[in-house]
Every structure is written in structure tokens, then in C-alpha cells.
Amino acid sequence: MRRYRAFMLFALPILLLVAFGSDVANSGHEGLIIRAALAANPVGACTSAGTDNQVYSLTGYKFPSTSMTFKTNQSTFPTYISKSEVQSAIKSAFTTWDGATKRALFVDGGTTTAKANTKDGVNTVAFGNLGGGYVAAAYGWFNTSNVVIEFDITLSTSYTWATNVTKNGDCGGAANAFDVRNITTHEVGHPIGLNDLYGTSDKAQTMYGYAAYQELYKRTLANGDKKGVLVLFGQ
Numbered sequence: 001m002r003r004y005r006a007f008m009l010f011a012l013p014i015l016l017l018v019a020f021g022s023d024v025a026n027s028g029h030e031g032l033i034i035r036a037a038l039a040a041n042p043v044g045a046c047t048s049a050g051t052d053n054q055v056y057s058l059t060g061y062k063f064p065s066t067s068m069t070f071k072t073n074q075s076t077f078p079t080y081i082s083k084s085e086v087q088s089a090i091k092s093a094f095t096t097w098d099g100a101t102k103r104a105l106f107v108d109g110g111t112t113t114a115k116a117n118t119k120d121g122v123n124t125v126a127f128g129n130l131g132g133g134y135v136a137a138a139y140g141w142f143n144t145s146n147v148v149i150e151f152d153i154t155l156s157t158s159y160t161w162a163t164n165v166t167k168n169g170d171c172g173g174a175a176n177a178f179d180v181r182n183i184t185t186h187e188v189g190h191p192i193g194l195n196d197l198y199g200t201s202d203k204a205q206t207m208y209g210y211a212a213y214q215e216l217y218k219r220t221l222a223n224g225d226k227k228g229v230l231v232l233f234g235q
């Protein structure tokens with residue numbers, strides 16, 4: 001517990017750096033990666049994905065040689081949408097990346113009471129507080145060999161969410177809400193080894209670092225996202 005507190009103190013300036021688009025940190029023995037999807041403030045209108053520029057960017061951190069098990073903390077899910085739909089949306093986000101390579105990347109471990117953004121040995125997806133206009137964030141911890149040993153994903157409770165189960169189209173989601181599957185698919189790209197992209201021409205990629213209400217197109221991988229997966233894991 002003492003060690004964890006020390007680590008969090010160290011992490012505070014990292015959070016500030018991330019607000020400016022920077023990364024990383026290494027405590028000496030193990031490091032923390034934080035990657036986030038941002039909403040413009042106020043949240044901008046959703047516009048179509050546009051041209052696929054096939055761009056990707058690698059974090060440099062390695063996914064382990066065996067698959068990682070993710071779990072969801074359903075007690076944090078919003079009460080205004082169906083729990084099973086949220087669960088299904090999160091699972092789809094993982095299987096989307098899994099489907100882009102023959103490597104088995106993720107295993108659905110069901111539910112947990114573990115907290116997100118806490119290094120506790122559980123790869124947790126949960127809703128929770130995130131400051132600074134962040135819609136969601138992926139936290140990752142890596143070892144001295146730069147292999148990811150744990151990740152957590154938090155979807156911000158500062159925003160309204162929807163599952164848009166029967167919806168489609170780039171911007172076909174519910175008004176004034178972020179789509180759970182859309183945003184989670186983006187976040188899952190981080191523990192895999194992909195960075196945010198912030199160029200305006202990168203917009204069609206799932207790893208584009210900004211998100212909008214109603215947006216659905218990040219649910220499916222663009223060519224840059226797929227290229228990144230192939231470089232990391234092969235076909």
C-alpha cells in the first residue's frame with residue numbers, strides 16, 4: 001500500500017503532461033502509460049470519418065506473448081442504460097481488435113469488483129471520474145522489458161453514454177451521448193500498442209484521439225488501425 005501511494009504521487013505530474021499530448025513515465029522498476037480520448041469543450045458535432053489516410057503510430061510497449069484477460073466492473077455502469085448492452089458493447093470493442101489478427105489477444109473474464117486505474121492485477125473496464133475533458137482513458141503498466149503487465153480503461157461519468165445497439169452510420173448514435181462501443185474500441189487500441197493520432201487527416205482512424213457525441217465510426221477499424229495490428233502481431 002505504501003508503495004502504491006508513492007507511485008501515485010509520482011503519477012500526478014504525468015497526468016498534467018498528458019493534457020498536453022505527452023506520454024509515459026518510468027518509475028525505475030515499472031512504468032505507467034496513460035492514453036486518453038478527448039472531447040472538444042464544448043463537444044463538437046460529429047462529422048463523417050472522411051478519407052482513410054492509413055496512418056498508425058506505435059507506443060513502443062509490447063503486448064505480452066500470451067493473451068490478456070479483461071473484466072468489467074458493472075457496479076460502475078450508468079443506471080440509465082442496459083447493463084447487458086454495455087457489457088456487450090465492451091466485449092465487442094475487444095473482439096474487434098482480436099479479429100484483426102490470428103493472435104488471441106484478449107479473453108473475456110466476466111465481471112469484477114476491482115477498480116479501474118489501479119494496479120491490482122486485474123485488467124478492469126469501468127466507468128469513473130476523469131478530469132480535463134477526457135471522455136475515456138486507458139492506463140497501462142509495463143515492466144522493465146517494456147511489456148504491458150496490466151491495463152485499465154475508464155469511461156468518464158462526466159458524460160452521457162449510449163449503446164446504440166440498432167444504430168449505424170458514422171454519426172448515427174444518440175444525440176448528446178458518447179457510444180460505449182465506439183469509445184472503448186479506441187481505448188483498447190492502447191494496451192495493444194497503438195498511440196493516439198491527432199492530425200486532422202487522421203480522423204478516419206479508430207485511434208484518432210478526439211471523439212464526438214453520436215460518433216460510431218471508431219467501432220470498426222480503419223486501414224491505419226489494421227496496419228498497426230499487422231505490424232505488431234502479424235496476420
Ligand SMILES: [Zn+2]
Nearest residue numbers: 035036037196
Ligand atoms: Zn486514445
